[in-house]
């Protein structure tokens with residue numbers, strides 16, 4: 001029995017992991033990936049589970065479960081964000097690590113994929129508790145991470161401050177500052193210009209390219225954005241910079257629709273004051289489910305996985321689906337959208353690659369202690385996104401397949417080629 005045939009394993013209990021495996025299988029079939037290399041390329045190399053005790057402000061010690069999955073080590077250190085969210089499971093983290101592998105390979109970065117997470121609601125923690133959790137998670141990871149082993153970054157529920165605490169914890173342990181152990185840090189401790197906005201900026205840039213290829217002017221386009229965190233808010237600002245009208249936004253509490261255009265500054269101010277969009281009055285209230293079906297030129301899911309499903313795929317009213325989130329579209333929804341043929345998908349591993357690309361720049365800058373300007377970062381970012389995007393279009397034509405499969409085929413093919421070149425059997 002192949003490992004991937006096992007049922008009952010905690011990885012396979014996860015819908016998200018099974019979805020990532022299904023995507024892999026489809027792309028591997030398309031490029032006729034050799035059987036010998038197929039399973040090794042698909043399955044994660046290392047899955048680590050740790051318990052993270054945190055003494056809360058009320059004096060009670062609570063234990064959280066944390067994970068890190070390092071998907072493959074064939075191209076360099078592993079790379080990927082750390083998520084703090086109550087729904088995190090080892091299966092979800094493994095799926096996200098797989099997608100990181102294909103994303104890094106597609107962008108031509110010398111990394112394998114990784115992802116980490118803790119099953120916790122970070123909004124329910126005080127700042128002191130959040131610091132304790134971040135430091136203890138990194139403490140547990142110290143034997144398994146490092147600038148040439150595994151390099152973390154922010155994802156949902158984590159931010160620059162969390163990265164700074166983690167970098168400090170690692171550095172204290174080894175006895176000197178090691179900025180390159182994480183990316184997405186504050187600039188004051190070796191972060192890169194442009195990293196905070198990189199993912200959203202990349203999303204907006206690729207949307208602009210897509211609109212141009214459809215002969216649509218950004219000024220005539222509207223966008224609906226689910227998730228108003230790092231990625232969603234930065235994508236909204238960058239899209240507006242290109243002239244796109246943002247007509248709806250949301251966070252976990254729900255969304256707001258305003259066909260005349262959302263006042264992004266007012267939304268950001270409200271969010272900064274209240275931590276949430278709840279209670280804002282900048283549009284008609286809509287649920288996160290309704291938001292996805294609003295009429296718009298571009299729909300940008302920028303929050304959770306599996307929000308475009310067989311239930312709503314037939315009712316989307318967008319011309320472009322720009323997957324800023326990882327894994328927002330289920331396998332069944334993909335088939336429905338493919339059959340419809342009227343929605344252009346910018347697949348996640350391309351659409352949100354801007355974040356890891358600038359993380360790579362940050363890591364390179366930290367290793368050489370030589371820092372670039374924001375303009376240099378953004379020019380290099382766009383060059384990589386152009387290259388990846390053009391490669392996907394060529395692959396799509398060559399294989400005669402949807403854009404997602406073309407992107408996956410490129411990423412998976414490059415990882416498999418590296419594995420085969422290094423030799424299959426030790």
Ligand SMILES: NC(=O)C1=CN([C@@H]2O[C@H](COP(=O)(O)OP(=O)(O)OC[C@H]3O[C@@H](n4cnc5c(N)ncnc54)[C@H](OP(=O)(O)O)[C@@H]3O)[C@@H](O)[C@H]2O)C=CC1
Nearest residue numbers: 155156157227228229230231251252302303325326352355
């Ligand atoms: N940060 C990065 O550089 C990268 C992130 N990504 C992906 O982008 C997505 C967003 O990440 P990021 O912006 O960093 O995360 P953040 O934590 O900064 O923001 C997440 C946003 O999504 C909202 N949200 C959470 N759950 C739901 C839900 N069920 N329905 C609707 N909205 C929800 C949050 O609301 P609230 O704050 O109220 O909880 C928040 O507005 C994730 O899929 C992540 O993996 C991909 C590449 C890089």
Ligand SMILES: O=C(O)CCC(=O)C(=O)O
Nearest residue numbers: 080081153155355356359
């Ligand atoms: O910046 C990074 O290293 C990873 C970002 C990330 O987690 C992602 O692309 O999903």
